Amino acid sequence: MQAFHPHILAIEDDPVLGLHLKTSLERAGFAITVAADGDSGLTLAQRTAYDLILLDVMLPGIDGMELLRRLRRQHATPVLMMSAQGDEGHRIAGFDGGADDYLPKPFSTHELQVRIAAILRRVAYERERDCVVPPAANDDLLAFDEPAMRVRCGDCWLSVTPTEFRLLQVLYEQMNEVLTKAFLYQQVLRRGYARHDRVLDMHISNLRRKLTQAGIHNLRLESVWGQGYLLSWLR
Amino acid sequence: MPGQRSLFWPLVILVAGFCLSLISATHYLSARIDRYLSFLPDRALSTLQGYAAEAAQALAEGPDALERWRRQRIEVSPELLVLVDEDRRPLAGQALTERQRRMLGFVRDYDGLMSRRGDGRPTIRVPLPDQSHYLVLRLPEALAPWGQRALLNLLLLYVVPGLLAVLFCVLLYWLLISPLEHLRRQANAMRADPLQSLLPASLARRRDELGELGRSLEFLTLRLRQSVAQQRQLMRDLSHELRTPLSRLGVAAETELPLPELRNRLEREVGNMRELVDSTLELAWLDSVPGRLDCDAVDVNALWDVLREDALFESGWQPERIVAALPQGCQVLGNLNALAQALENVLRNAIRHSPPQGRVFFSAEQADGCWTLCLADQGPGVAEADLQVIFRPFARLNKARPDGDGFGLGLAIAQRQINLQQGHIWAENGEPGLRVCIQLQAV
Numbered sequence: 153m154q155a156f157h158p159h160i161l162a163i164e165d166d167p168v169l170g171l172h173l174k175t176s177l178e179r180a181g182f183a184i185t186v187a188a189d190g191d192s193g194l195t196l197a198q199r200t201a202y203d204l205i206l207l208d209v210m211l212p213g214i215d216g217m218e219l220l221r222r223l224r225r226q227h228a229t230p231v232l233m234m235s236a237q238g239d240e241g242h243r244i245a246g247f248d249g250g251a252d253d254y255l256p257k258p259f260s261t262h263e264l265q266v267r268i269a270a271i272l273r274r275v276a277y278e279r280e281r282d283c284v285v286p287p288a289a290n291d292d293l294l295a296f297d298e299p300a301m302r303v304r305c306g307d308c309w310l311s312v313t314p315t316e317f318r319l320l321q322v323l324y325e326q327m328n329e330v331l332t333k334a335f336l337y338q339q340v341l342r343r344g345y346a347r348h349d350r351v352l353d354m355h356i357s358n359l360r361r362k363l364t365q366a367g368i369h370n371l372r373l374e375s376v377w378g379q380g381y382l383l384s385w386l387r
Numbered sequence: 388m389p390g391q392r393s394l395f396w397p398l399v400i401l402v403a404g405f406c407l408s409l410i411s412a413t414h415y416l417s418a419r420i421d422r423y424l425s426f427l428p429d430r431a432l433s434t435l436q437g438y439a440a441e442a443a444q445a446l447a448e449g450p451d452a453l454e455r456w457r458r459q460r461i462e463v464s465p466e467l468l469v470l471v472d473e474d475r476r477p478l479a480g481q482a483l484t485e486r487q488r489r490m491l492g493f494v495r496d497y498d499g500l501m502s503r504r505g506d507g508r509p510t511i512r513v514p515l516p517d518q519s520h521y522l523v524l525r526l527p528e529a530l531a532p533w534g535q536r537a538l539l540n541l542l543l544l545y546v547v548p549g550l551l552a553v554l555f556c557v558l559l560y561w562l563l564i565s566p567l568e569h570l571r572r573q574a575n576a577m578r579a580d581p582l583q584s585l586l587p588a589s590l591a592r593r594r595d596e597l598g599e600l601g602r603s604l605e606f607l608t609l610r611l612r613q614s615v616a617q618q619r620q621l622m623r624d625l626s627h628e629l630r631t632p633l634s635r636l637g638v639a640a641e642t643e644l645p646l647p648e649l650r651n652r653l654e655r656e657v658g659n660m661r662e663l664v665d666s667t668l669e670l671a672w673l674d675s676v677p678g679r680l681d682c683d684a685v686d687v688n689a690l691w692d693v694l695r696e697d698a699l700f701e702s703g704w705q706p707e708r709i710v711a712a713l714p715q716g717c718q719v720l721g722n723l724n725a726l727a728q729a730l731e732n733v734l735r736n737a738i739r740h741s742p743p744q745g746r747v748f749f750s751a752e753q754a755d756g757c758w759t760l761c762l763a764d765q766g767p768g769v770a771e772a773d774l775q776v777i778f779r780p781f782a783r784l785n786k787a788r789p790d791g792d793g794f795g796l797g798l799a800i801a802q803r804q805i806n807l808q809q810g811h812i813w814a815e816n817g818e819p820g821l822r823v824c825i826q827l828q829a830v
Contacts, residue, residue, distance in 0.1 A: 350727040353693040377700040
């Protein structure tokens, strides 16, 4: 997926963390520009088309929330917010202001890359969907009937909720591939993933129960602990 | 309607008492003053007796002497100054006008009741020392008792009510203000040192509003004191908990470890510290969040599947060691994420304290519109006295095991999460092991 080098703007006033972001993300194949305060960050964000913006909430000059609000007037660039104030209130305010995800500090580089990948992948996915009609489900293990909100597997019909429908669809289109929770949140629930969020897990659990009840045993919805979920087909 | 113990009643008694006592004092005193002013004072009586004695002497000396004396004393009572016998007949030698004769018709005894009727001064008779004759005259203005009336009225109308009002105020002050003064002093003392108390016994015993206020303030003081103590304890515990990974890091930095192992340790300890700080922040946030969380129907079966799967991954236990007996359709009113976190913490705690090959058992029972979710382990349980202690932050009963995973925050967080969903969480000793129960409203 990273055939191109996504260009990321990091707006972060801590020089140590800024440098760390730059080196670690460059190593992971991203092009990084770092802005040390809100004003220059906003100017850069408005002038250049970035693939993603990493935005610290506490900034000198315009703070992160305000910056996001101004940016959203004209640009839909995906924004991942970072903050050391890991309380619920900030998280919610961040999402309402149009942030795509929120990562409380401190975070590991790995976690950051997972989140970035999730957002970029969602954007890429949406772009593809806009251009090409997705191929009719590969070799017809599953057939999706969107108007009726049901899925056919062999002879069994599965009635699902809209969220479960989307979840199954996303998992099915990337069959045999581990999808991170961050990506599934982006893609299915259209919001960021927070540590104690169990909504996705509940949907997975419900979906599994429905599969079992429908007698579909070949389709396995597995958890890959610490990573995400995987849909696979057992023969 | 104010309660039986209310301050209303003493106030009613006080105010009514003030009014009534003012009225009765005025009434009584004015009667006394009237009576006092109706009799001639002793000084006037003796002056009059002096006149009588002079008249008796003049009478004894003969009519001329009497006439001389009358003329001499005419200024005492210009209208009438005459000696009469017992039948009020003027003694011989005294010429009387018609008006003076009429005046003889209304004569009072000089030591009897006086009144100011008529043109003011009454006509009085004073017995001569021989008791058979009387000196009759009009009461001289100088001897009249009502000269003091203005002064006495002043006393009655201003001084007495004034004094009563002062008394009333003293009582009111004693009843209302002095307890407030106590409270103020207590509040000031609290400002100086929040840990110092407290209510004077006299105020604590009161059953009225001021007593209640005092007790509320006392409660507030206690809560404040408790909370300050808790904060201090939390601070101490947190610093203490941070020291363990820090000192390990210090040791790791000093020893010549190969780089991968050093990195490994570094990551582990940083992870520990992050976990600790996250949990503490979470706890602080839960303590400060007002009110309650948004609640929805939560499917406990689905939630349990999720939590169980995670717990199995995390602990590496065999699936048959974590079992549940959940009725179908067990739905509670709760906040999914908060309930999940609470249950997860309780489950982790149960796993942590299970003996080798011990099992963890989850069950749910419905009664009175509530679901009670119980998680039982087969561990050692805790002492009866510690059943509530385990919900305190950093309450690790086994201090000898500082290396254990977890910092004693799990159950504290669980308790706050459950409370924010209008639920209850408690622990009890099972047979054997510990049972942690969560009660939430059924849907």
